[in-house]
Amino acid sequence: MNILKTFPIKRFLAILVLIDIFSVSALVPSVYANHSWGGYHWERSVNPLVLGLGDNVSTNWDTYLLTASSDWSASSVLDTTVVAGQTSPKTCKVADGRVEVCNSKYGRNGWLGIASIWINGLHITKGTVKLNDTYFNTARYNTPSWKRFVMCQEVGHIFGLDHQDENFDNTNLGSCMDYTSNPSGTAGTNGSLNNEHPNQHDYDQLVSIYSHLDSLSSISQTSRGGNGFVDFDSSNASEWGKAIRVSSDNHSSLYERDLGEGRKVLTFVIWAN
Numbered sequence: 001m002n003i004l005k006t007f008p009i010k011r012f013l014a015i016l017v018l019i020d021i022f023s024v025s026a027l028v029p030s031v032y033a034n035h036s037w038g039g040y041h042w043e044r045s046v047n048p049l050v051l052g053l054g055d056n057v058s059t060n061w062d063t064y065l066l067t068a069s070s071d072w073s074a075s076s077v078l079d080t081t082v083v084a085g086q087t088s089p090k091t092c093k094v095a096d097g098r099v100e101v102c103n104s105k106y107g108r109n110g111w112l113g114i115a116s117i118w119i120n121g122l123h124i125t126k127g128t129v130k131l132n133d134t135y136f137n138t139a140r141y142n143t144p145s146w147k148r149f150v151m152c153q154e155v156g157h158i159f160g161l162d163h164q165d166e167n168f169d170n171t172n173l174g175s176c177m178d179y180t181s182n183p184s185g186t187a188g189t190n191g192s193l194n195n196e197h198p199n200q201h202d203y204d205q206l207v208s209i210y211s212h213l214d215s216l217s218s219i220s221q222t223s224r225g226g227n228g229f230v231d232f233d234s235s236n237a238s239e240w241g242k243a244i245r246v247s248s249d250n251h252s253s254l255y256e257r258d259l260g261e262g263r264k265v266l267t268f269v270i271w272a273n
Helices: 011-027 059-073 142-156 200-209
Strands: 048-056 078-084 099-104 111-118 122-130 242-246 252-262 263-271
Touching: 011 099, 011 200, 048 059, 059 078, 059 142, 111 142, 142 263
Parallel strands: 048 078, 048 099, 099 122
Antiparallel strands: 111 122, 111 263, 242 252, 252 263
């Protein structure tokens, strides 16, 4: 008997396709995250990436920095620790292979928090986080939920993570990488989830970003051959370069300062609203 005469060929092919899909899905890990910041990452020759977060924050921010470090260290590819800072909070200058986290009264310039990374090709060489106490000293933002949310998000950017969502008014995703007007999830405006910590989507994305090892480590390398990375006042929006993305509140959320030869400074911004 010819089986093809008794079994429709289209149904036979459909079954083969389904078998193929199930076979492939069984081999592929369930990583659906898609919020990498342009594929930028720190070079690392071993797993996990060990990265110090320079503590230049005042005592009323220390707990939030420690919480962010602990939260992100839950990743299987990342291990952070809070270390002594090496800069003044106002200027927040950074050396190669380091991250500096700072808070100060940076003025009524509109931004609540910023994260900047210096990149060479796809590799992050250093980074800064700034938290603007001009706004955090006001009743709206001087809360544990806002401080946890902004600290967590800006530190997350330093590893190469983008936002999961940039709409302030939709339902919280339960991730600090999600813009929100209500990080605590208690006001009833953005659903019931809080956006004060990373979620599994963030950890999955870190696994995707750091899926390979490099021959060198950004942490142990100094500038190789003069990198042209100039110091600039990252508190001043005029120094951020070209705006390349706008969020749902019509504010530019990402800026790029091109230094030439594949070298850039990228700055993510959370605006006060």
